Structures are given as C-alpha cells and as structure tokens.
Amino acid sequence: xxxxxxxxxxxxxxxxxxxxxxxxxxxxESLHAGHAVVVxxxxxxxxxxxxxxxxxxxxxxxxxxxxxxxxxxGAADAAGLTPAQLALSCASHNGAxxxxxxxxxxxxxxxxxxxxxxxxxxxxxxxxxxxxLIRAGETPxxxxxxxxxxxxxxxxxxxxxxxxxxxxxxxxxxxxxVRAAFEEVTGEAVRGWGVDGCSAPNFATSLQGLARAMAAxxxxxxxxxxxxxxxxxxxxxMMAHPExxxxxxxxxxxxxxxxEGRAAVKTGAEAVFVAILPEKGLGIVLKVLDGxxxxxxxxxxxxxxxxxxxxxxxxMAKKWGNPEIRSRRGIHAGxxxxxxxxxx
Amino acid sequence: xxxxxxxxxxxxxxxxxxxxxxxxxxxxESLHAGHAVVVxxxxxxxxxxxxxxxxxxxxxxxxxxxxxxxxxxGAADAAGLTPAQLALSCASHNGAxxxxxxxxxxxxxxxxxxxxxxxxxxxxxxxxxxxxLIRAGETPxxxxxxxxxxxxxxxxxxxxxxxxxxxxxxxxxxxxxVRAAFEEVTGEAVRGWGVDGCSAPNFATSLQGLARAMAAxxxxxxxxxxxxxxxxxxxxxMMAHPExxxxxxxxxxxxxxxxEGRAAVKTGAEAVFVAILPEKGLGIVLKVLDGxxxxxxxxxxxxxxxxxxxxxxxxMAKKWGNPEIRSRRGIHAGxxxxxxxxxx
Numbered sequence: 054x055x056x057x058x059x060x061x062x063x064x065x066x067x068x069x070x071x072x073x074x075x076x077x078x079x080x081x082e083s084l085h086a087g088h089a090v091v092v093x094x095x096x097x098x099x100x101x102x103x104x105x106x107x108x109x110x111x112x113x114x115x116x117x118x119x120x121x122x123x124x125x126x127g128a129a130d131a132a133g134l135t136p137a138q139l140a141l142s143c144a145s146h147n148g149a150x151x152x153x154x155x156x157x158x159x160x161x162x163x164x165x166x167x168x169x170x171x172x173x174x175x176x177x178x179x180x181x182x183x184x185x186l187i188r189a190g191e192t193p194x195x196x197x198x199x200x201x202x203x204x205x206x207x208x209x210x211x212x213x214x215x216x217x218x219x220x221x222x223x224x225x226x227x228x229x230x231v232r233a234a235f236e237e238v239t240g241e242a243v244r245g246w247g248v249d250g251c252s253a254p255n256f257a258t259s260l261q262g263l264a265r266a267m268a269a270x271x272x273x274x275x276x277x278x279x280x281x282x283x284x285x286x287x288x289x290x291m292m293a294h295p296e297x298x299x300x301x302x303x304x305x306x307x308x309x310x311x312x313e314g315r316a317a318v319k320t321g322a323e324a325v326f327v328a329i330l331p332e333k334g335l336g337i338v339l340k341v342l343d344g345x346x347x348x349x350x351x352x353x354x355x356x357x358x359x360x361x362x363x364x365x366x367x368x369m370a371k372k373w374g375n376p377e378i379r380s381r382r383g384i385h386a387g388x389x390x391x392x393x394x395x396x397x
Numbered sequence: 398x399x400x401x402x403x404x405x406x407x408x409x410x411x412x413x414x415x416x417x418x419x420x421x422x423x424x425x426e427s428l429h430a431g432h433a434v435v436v437x438x439x440x441x442x443x444x445x446x447x448x449x450x451x452x453x454x455x456x457x458x459x460x461x462x463x464x465x466x467x468x469x470x471g472a473a474d475a476a477g478l479t480p481a482q483l484a485l486s487c488a489s490h491n492g493a494x495x496x497x498x499x500x501x502x503x504x505x506x507x508x509x510x511x512x513x514x515x516x517x518x519x520x521x522x523x524x525x526x527x528x529x530l531i532r533a534g535e536t537p538x539x540x541x542x543x544x545x546x547x548x549x550x551x552x553x554x555x556x557x558x559x560x561x562x563x564x565x566x567x568x569x570x571x572x573x574x575v576r577a578a579f580e581e582v583t584g585e586a587v588r589g590w591g592v593d594g595c596s597a598p599n600f601a602t603s604l605q606g607l608a609r610a611m612a613a614x615x616x617x618x619x620x621x622x623x624x625x626x627x628x629x630x631x632x633x634x635m636m637a638h639p640e641x642x643x644x645x646x647x648x649x650x651x652x653x654x655x656x657e658g659r660a661a662v663k664t665g666a667e668a669v670f671v672a673i674l675p676e677k678g679l680g681i682v683l684k685v686l687d688g689x690x691x692x693x694x695x696x697x698x699x700x701x702x703x704x705x706x707x708x709x710x711x712x713m714a715k716k717w718g719n720p721e722i723r724s725r726r727g728i729h730a731g732x733x734x735x736x737x738x739x740x741x
Contacts, residue, residue, distance in 0.1 A: 075667070075688065078591025080601050082454050083667050083688040086430075110426050173725025187531045198725060247422025248730035257424050323419070323427050343687035344419065344427040381517025381542060386592035 070103045071392035072341055073348035077378065078387065085348035087324070089339035089356065089396070092264035094272035096240060099335065102395055105261040108244045109340045112255055114321030116143040116203050117287045117329075118238055118266055119253075122230035123206045124283035128213030132163065139287055140294035141202030145320060147300030148177025148197035155297070156201045163205075163212055170195040171221045172204045172251040179300055200251035202297070207253070223254045232256055237280075238266035250322060260338045263327065267336025270317075270329045288329055291317040304350045304373050308357065311369035316362040324349035330362050351375065351389055355396035414447045415736035416685055417692035421722065422731065429692035431668070433683035433700065433740070436608035438616035440584060443679065446739055449605040452588045453684045456599055458665030460487040460547050461631045461673075462582055462610055463597075466574035467550045468627035472557030476507065483631055484638035485546030489664060491644030492521025492541035499641070500545045507549075507556055514539035515565045516548045516595040523644055544595035546641070551597070567598045576600055581624075582610035594666060604682045607671065611680025614661075614673045632673055635661040648694045648717050652701065655713040660706040668693035674706050695719065695733055699740035 069086040076082065088103030098105055111118075120142045123129050129139065138159060146152035160166055175198040177183045186193060195201060207220050207227050216226040223232075223246060232254070236242055239262035249255040273284035291298050295309035298319065308318050317329040324341035326349040337356050341348040354374030357363040363370055378387040413430040420426065432447030442449055455462075464486045467473050473483065482503060490496035504510055519542040521527045530537060539545060551564050551571050560570040567576075567590060576598070580586055583606035593599040617628035635642050639653035642663065652662050661673040668685035670693040681700050685692040698718030701707040707714055722731040 077454060078589055078599075078601070080452060080454065080589050080591065082591070084686050086687075108424060110421060110424065171726065173727070175725055184531045187528050245422055245424050247424065247426070248724050248728050250724055250730070252724040252726045252728050255422075257422070341687075342428050343430075343685075343689050343692075345687050345689060348687075380592050380594055380596040381519055382515065382596045383517070384592050384596050386594070 068104050069107075069342045070395060072102075072339075072395050073351045074390050074392050075378070076387045076390055082387070084392070085341050085343060085345045087339060087341035087348065087352065088260050089337070089352060090260045090264045091356070091360070092261060092268045092336045092338075094268050094334045096265040096268065098261060105264070106259050107340065108257050108259055109263070109325060110247055110255050110257050110321075110323065111263050111327070112249060112321030112323055112325055113145040113200065114319045114325040114327045114338075115235065115255075115263065115266070116145070116319060117270060117284075117291065117317075118235050119203060119231050120206050120287055121234040121238070121280070121283050122227070123210045124286060125234070125279050126210060126213055126230070128210045131213060132209045134209065136286075136290040137294045137297055138202075138205075139290035140297040142206035143287060143291055143319065144202040144298045145199045145305075146202060146297065147179035147182070147303060148175065148193070148199065149179035149182045149300050151296065152202065152300065153177070153182065153196045156196045156205050159205045160196075160208070163208060165208055167195050169208060169218070170198070170201060170204050171219065172198040172200045172253075175199060198251060200249075200253070203253070204251065221253045228254050238269050239263060240265050260340060264336045264338040267327050267329050267338060268334065269336070271331050271336050272334045288317045288331060291319070304353075307369050308354065308363065308373060311367050312357065312362050316357060318353060318357070320346070320349065326350070326353035328353060328357060328362070330360060332362070333360055335360060347376070347389055351391060352395065355391045359396050412448050413451075413686045414739060416446075416683075416739050417695045418734050418736050419722070420731045420734055426731070428736070429685050429687060429689045431683060431685035431692065431696065432604050433681070433696060434604045434608045435700070435704070436605060436612045436680045438612050438678045440609040440612065442605060449608070450603050451684065452601050452603055453607070453669060454591055454599050454601050454665075454667065455607050455671070456593060456665030456667055456669055457489040457544065458663045458669040458671045458682075459579065459599075459607065459610070460489070460663060461614060461628075461635065461661075462579050463547060463575050464550050464631055465578040465582070465624070465627050466571070467554045468630060469578070469623050470554060470557055470574070472554045475557060476553050478553065480630075480634040481638045481641055482546075482549075483634035484641040486550030487631060487635055487663065488546040488642045489543045489649075490546060490641065491523035491526070491647060492519065492537070492543065493523035493526050493644050495640065496546065496644065497521070497526065497540045500540045500549055503549045504540075504552070507552060509552055511539050513552060513562070514542070514545060514548050515563065516542040516544045516597075519543060542595060544597070547597070548595065565597045572598050582613050583607060584609050604684060608680045608682040611671050611673050611682060612678065613680070615675050615680050616678045632661045632675060635663070648697075651713050652698065652707065652717060655711050656701065656706050660701060662697060662701070664690070664693065670694065670697035672697060672701060672706070674704060676706070677704055679704060691720070691733055695735060696739065699735045703740050
C-alpha cells in the first residue's frame with residue numbers, strides 16, 4: 054500500500070525550532086521542537102517559525118479538505134446532511150454516545166451498516182462510552198473509530214458516485230476526488246501519500262501548502278461559488294458543533310467553544326494542528342516534530358491567542374496553552390510552557 | 398514542593414542527536430532526538446551520542462537506586478522480602494492481578510493497608526485488570542498505581558526506621574536515605590529535585606551520573622560488602638522476575654525475558670531508559686528529549702543489541718527496536734526506525 058522510495062523528504066531535513074518545554078522542579082525535563090506558519094488569503098506567509106516548507110502528513114487535521122467532494126458533488130445535500138453531520142464528517146471524535154449514535158443513524162439512512170465502514174475498530178476514548186461497552190461485555194466496533202464520521206461522509210459520496218465498496222483504496226473514485234481537492238486547495242502537487250490510522254490515504258504537503266488551504270477556508274463565503282460555499286459551510290458546521298468535532302475534555306471542542314465562532318481548529322495525529330480564522334482571513338498550521346500532542350495543543354493555543362481568536366485570560370488559554378503537571382495525588386509537579394520565542 | 402529557581406539546566410541546552418524516525422509511505426513523518434551514554438565500572442564513558450552531561454530526571458528508571466536503602470538497612474531481610482518483592486520494589490507495573498495481589502499481601506504483612514500508601518490512585522494499564530475493575534463497578538486505588546511496589550518498599554524501610562507516615566516528603570528519613578544513596582552511586586551531588594507522578598521526590602543528575610550508577614550495579618557481586626551485595630541482589634531479582642518489573646506486553650518485561658539474565662532494563666517516564674549489563678560490566682542510560690516512549694524503547698533495544706545482550710535476530714529486537722505501524726484494519730502503514738548514526 055505504501056511507497057517508501059521517496060526517502061529524504063519530511064521534517065527531518067529542516068530547521069525546527071523549540072516549541073514547548075516541560076518544567077519540573079526548576080529543570081526543563083523535556084523539550085518539543087517543530088514548525089508553524091500563518092498564511093493569508095492570498096497564500097502568502099504572514100509569519101513562520103521553523104521551516105514552512107517542511108513536508109508533513111496532515112493526518113486528521115485535513116478532514117475538512119477530505120469532506121469537500123462530499124459537499125461539492127451535491128452528495129451531502131442529496132442525503133440531506135445536517136450541519137451536525139458535516140461537523141462529524143470533519144471529526145476525530147471520542148466515540149461518545151452522541152458520536153456513535155449519529156454515525157449509526159447516518160449509516161442507517163444510507164441503507165448501510167457498520168460492516169460497510171473500512172476504518173477498523175477502535176476503543177472509544179470517551180470514558181463513559183468505554184466503560185459502558187466493557188460493562189455490557191461488548192467489543193468496540195468501527196462506529197467507535199474516531200474517523201467514523203469521515204468514513205460516513207466517504208460512504209455518502211460513494212453512494213452518489215455509485216462506485217465500489219473499497220472506498221479507501223487510493224485509486225477509488227472517492228479518494229481520487231479527495232486528492233484532486235487536496236491539490237487544488239493546497240496549491241501543490243501531493244508530495245507522497247501514506248496509509249492513515251483509519252486505513253484511508255493521507256496525502257503529504259508542505260506546512261505552507263496546508264496553511265494556504267486553511268486560509269482559503271478562512272476567506273470563503275457562501276454564495277461565491279461551489280468551492281467557496283462548500284468551504285464556508287464546513288467551517289460554519291465545525292464552529293456550530295464543536296462537540297461533534299472531538300468531544301468532551303478534548304482540545305478542539307474546548308477551544309472552539311471558548312472562541313465562540315472566531316476560529317475552527319482541528320488536530321491531527323503526530324502533533325499536527327490547524328486553525329481557520331474567518332475574522333482575520335488567516336490559516337495556521339503547525340507540526341511538532343516528535344508527534345507530541347501535548348506540545349501541538351499548547352502551540353496552537355499560543356497562536357490562537359496571538360492572532361486574537363482566543364482571549365489570553367480565558368481559562369482554556371491556560372488549560373491548553375500552559376497546562377499544570379500534577380502528581381497522582383494532585384500535588385503540583387510542574388508545567389508545560391511555550392518555548393521562548395515561539396509564537397512571540 | 399518544587400523549586401523553580403535553577404532554570405537553565407536540563408537537556409534543552411545540549412546537543413541532542415536524532416535517535417528514531419517514524420516513516421510512513423516513504424516520508425519521515427516524525428523525528429525523536431536525544432542523548433545516550435555507555436559507562437564502565439570505573440565510571441568512564443565507553444561511548445556516547447548527544448551530550449552525556451545533560452541533566453535529566455531519571456523518573457522510574459532509578460527505582461533500583463531508590464530500593465538500595467531498603468536492602469542495605471536490613472529492612473528487606475527483617476521483613477522477609479522475597480526476590481519477587483525486591484523486583485516489585487523496582488517496578489513500574491501494569492496493575493495486573495499478580496502485581497496488585499502481591500502489594501496487597503505485602504502491605505498486610507506489614508500490618509498496613511492501601512490508605513498508608515502515598516502514591517495516589519491510577520487505573521491499571523493491564524487491560525484484563527482494568528476491565529475487571531470496571532465490570533465490578535470499582536474505582537482504581539493506590540495499590541493499582543504503577544509505583545505501588547516501590548512505595549511498599551518505602552513503607553518497609555519506614556517501619557524499620559520508625560519514622561512518620563508522610564514518607565514521600567523530601568526531608569523524611571526515607572527520602573533522605575534515598576537521596577544519600579543516589580548521590581553515592583551517581584558520584585554527583587543532585588542537580589535538583591522534582592515531584593514524580595507518584596508524589597515521591599525524584600532527583601536530577603547527568604546521564605553520565607546515572608550511567609555510572611548503572612555500571613556500579615553491573616559490576617556488583619554479592620558478598621563484596623553492603624552496597625555491592627544490595628546492588629547484586631536487586632539486579633538478580635529484576636532479571637529473575639521480569640513479570641514483576643512491568644508486566645505482559647511491556648518492553649522491560651519482554652526484553653528481560655528475551656535476554657535471559659544478560660541484562661536488567663528499566664524505563665522511566667519522559668522517555669528515559671537504563672540498562673545494567675552484568676556480563677559486560679556496563680551501564681547504559683538514554684533520554685529522548687521530547688519524552689516519546691516509543692523512541693526510548695527502540696533506542697535501548699538498539700544499544701542492547703550493539704552490546705551483545707540481545708540477539709539481533711530475536712523477535713523482541715524487531716518488536717521493540719523497529720516496530721511496524723499498522724492501521725486499525727491491520728494494513729501496513731510504516732515503521733519506527735533507529736536514526737542513521739544512533740547506536741551504530
């Protein structure tokens with residue numbers, strides 16, 4: 054499934070800068086480095102830290118791009134998808150009841166079921182949902198997979214395209230459409246592709262390419278054309294339904310709630326984070342080199358504050374941007390701090 | 398509890414080198430950097446990558462040092478501790494039944510109970526134990542904490558010292574004894590201290606200091622004196638009971654089983670890993686800068702192979718040193734590789 058011949062591209066060749074530090078007892082115990090870039094609606098770099106040309110896999114941070122063919126094809130409207138379902142198509146959800154119930158109904162409305170998914174099973178990260186499964190003696194299924202909303206979107210598009218069942222194959226019409234949209238909005242030919250955790254292809258691009266796409270989402274307005282309308286609808290859906298995009302206790306949900314419509318944000322595996330700022334017409338992308346999610350969460354929070362989407366004094370700015378480390382007895386042990394110079 | 402005045406020391410000031418790379422679809426997706434050092438019984442450096450003078454918290458990797466006062470004081474023998482219990486005193490265990498049952502009996506033998514622990518509650522990482530608790534509607538307690546064996550050792554020493562109940566305070570006789578042993582075996586005054594996840598103090602030292610201690614454990618033999626005997630007994634206990642030191646599916650347990658008495662290994666939070674090689678008389682210490690455990694596990698495996706403790710063709714050398722990444726449907730997606738030049 055993978056092509057390992059293009060060795061040498063990727064963030065290892067680049068000048069990453071310190072992003073976040075873990076402090077404990079007066080000593081910097083651990084350090085995360087990475088890249089970040091802010092791009093405007095013309096695709097130009099407003100500000101960058103590290104190397105904005107570093108090649109990354111967006112992983113789940115590009116789900117709103119993967120949802121573009123679903124909307125632009127007319128498949129979403131033909132299926133009568135609601136804004137909550139569009140938000141779920143962009144989600145890395147917790148597998149809580151609100152997510153798994155919505156996916157179950159969505160598949161049912163399509164005349165499909167869990168067996169039609171190709172994302173694989175995953176234990177819910179939502180603790181009540183996880184415990185309910187264990188108490189019932191049930192095994193997690195594909196509906197609990199954090200990507201099951203994206204895959205329901207793929208299946209909706211696939212129904213519209215009348216294509217074959219193996220919709221995660223890279224040459225399947227669903228993924229061909231996703232790749233075309235990805236290249237158009239990033240403004241770059243894909244730099245390679247890999248198999249994502251949910252078995253769908255994930256296309257590589259530069260940080261600037263992905264940020265160019267996020268800025269395009271930020272400046273898009275409904276009524277200006279097919280692409281603009283689709284982008285604006287997806288951004289509005291994410292901001293209107295932050296609970297569908299991730300879930301309780303999660304950064305995406307809590308930050309979007311705190312920003313009250315000033316930004317849509319999305320995390321991706323291996324410490325990618327993106328932000329779409331419609332008020333400012335900006336797109337933000339960052340990647341922490343080592344894949345440490347705690348650092349990408351802190352870094353995006355720092356940039357959301359810097360660009361005015363999140364108030365510096367909001368409790369979520371502290372919770373996600375400068376989290377305290379406590380022992381299992383609740384004793385203060387340290388904190389995660391933004392590295393000097395990052396996002397300054 | 399912490400002293401955040403000694404800013405500036407720690408691994409951020411140092412020249413870390415690439416340690417491990419995550420490859421997906423022909424692209425290096427993520428990268429981990431760090432330091433490693435190999436020291437002989439005279440305390441001299443045999444080989445190093447990165448900066449062996451970088452200051453680190455050993456975290457749980459130094460539990461065999463924290464157990465020295467337990468053995469040297471005579472407390473372990475007075476309490477009739479078995480080798481399995483000594484291994485458990487050096488453990489970061491899974492909270493499986495073999496661990497929680499052993500701790501429950503140990504505390505009972507001391508006339509103590511769960512409420513006397515000061516490590517805080519933690520959900521077992523052992524899935525059968527976790528699920529059994531959930532099905533029974535029970536809450537994880539301090540006995541399930543991965544450090545409960547170490548804390549049972551602290552309580553055993555504390556009984557012997559007849560000191561107060563708050564044995565995790567840094568000026569309590571138990572921790573004063575631990576600090577003295579730590580400084581003696583590392584050959585360095587501690588560089589600071591922090592609160593560990595289990596609320597006990599954790600003392601900072603250089604990689605070389607910690608490796609000097611591990612080499613001292615490696616060359617220690619029973620009958621040569623109090624310190625040597627205690628060190629040799631703890632190493633033998635760890636190697637004889639790898640199941641007590643971590644648990645099923647864990648690197649420490651699986652690597653020690655594979656090495657069949659050629660090395661004792663121990664992980665610590667924030668990606669520290671140590672190895673004690675009695676056959677070679679060597680101590681190894683490594684720290685991955687970002688705290689990424691997948692990289693520290695791969696790196697120690699590489700060094701165990703290089704120094705002859707683990708056969709290169711053993712399945713555990715592949716599993717821990719070069720793990721495959723699969724999607725949730727089991728499709729090959731990539732692999733974690735040792736970075737070129739590390740451990741070469």
